[in-house]
Amino acid sequence: MPGLIKRTLRLGPRAVAIIVLLLAAAMPLRAQQSLPGGFTPEQVQGMEHIIRQYLRENPDVVIEAIRSYQRGQQMAEEERSQQAVKAHLAALKDDTDSPTIGNPDGDVVIVEFMDYRCGYCRRVVEDLKKTVEEDGNIRLVMKEFPILGPASVQAAKAALAAHKQGKYEAYHFALMTLPGDMSDPHLMKVARDLGLDTALLKRDMESEEIEALIQRNHGLAQRLGINGTPAFVFGETLVRGAVDAETMRLLIAEAREKAG
Numbered sequence: 001m002p003g004l005i006k007r008t009l010r011l012g013p014r015a016v017a018i019i020v021l022l023l024a025a026a027m028p029l030r031a032q033q034s035l036p037g038g039f040t041p042e043q044v045q046g047m048e049h050i051i052r053q054y055l056r057e058n059p060d061v062v063i064e065a066i067r068s069y070q071r072g073q074q075m076a077e078e079e080r081s082q083q084a085v086k087a088h089l090a091a092l093k094d095d096t097d098s099p100t101i102g103n104p105d106g107d108v109v110i111v112e113f114m115d116y117r118c119g120y121c122r123r124v125v126e127d128l129k130k131t132v133e134e135d136g137n138i139r140l141v142m143k144e145f146p147i148l149g150p151a152s153v154q155a156a157k158a159a160l161a162a163h164k165q166g167k168y169e170a171y172h173f174a175l176m177t178l179p180g181d182m183s184d185p186h187l188m189k190v191a192r193d194l195g196l197d198t199a200l201l202k203r204d205m206e207s208e209e210i211e212a213l214i215q216r217n218h219g220l221a222q223r224l225g226i227n228g229t230p231a232f233v234f235g236e237t238l239v240r241g242a243v244d245a246e247t248m249r250l251l252i253a254e255a256r257e258k259a260g
Helices: 002-009 013-029 041-057 059-087 089-093 119-135 150-164 168-176 184-193 198-205 208-224 245-259
Strands: 100-102 108-114 138-144 231-234 237-240
Touching: 059 089, 059 208, 059 237, 089 108, 089 138, 089 208, 100 119, 100 168, 108 119, 108 245, 119 138, 119 168, 119 245, 138 150, 138 208, 150 168, 150 184, 150 198, 150 208, 168 184, 184 198, 231 245, 237 245
Parallel strands: 108 138
Antiparallel strands: 100 138, 108 231, 231 237
């Protein structure tokens, strides 16, 4: 038995991880006469001793096994998210209540989940705006996803209310560069500066329609495994976190290539 275990250990960290998991499953049954796989309590004790000695002498094996497991989990989660994107393309791209920027007939669709108080969203806004303008054939779908407190919710509602007056794009970019907080006085000042009807804006901010859209966006983000901002979908590829202009261009080119 010791010889067999030592040969197994030499197979690498994955084999070690498997043995450790088997032992963990078997230990609660040690009091029984027969263990899973035909191991006796004495054999399990022998295996424990050999593995513990090996791991004490080779701690890097444990670290690598854990890292390998984590990489596998991350890859599996990423695959689930990408499959979820494909299953929810209509909600991502074709929700007529969601504001759009750029070319309404663009051959590539980018979807952004964002929060006006998110520093990373603000960091990428100029690159995103410039990329959409210079390309000329992109439809950017905006998913208001306020997750940073009540002020974020109010800002999202104000932007969606501005959309009802046909000025979402101007209001959106004004808020993304607005210094200071997102209090109602600041939101209303931006609206007045852009010529919006502030009385109508306030009424629309409290509408069930806008509240329902924000809730739909939260539900969609949850189904896609998005829990932070910004998050993007380039074509059918989900990307979490901020991306620079060069990465955006590469993802756009990849989306075009996949679309044929």
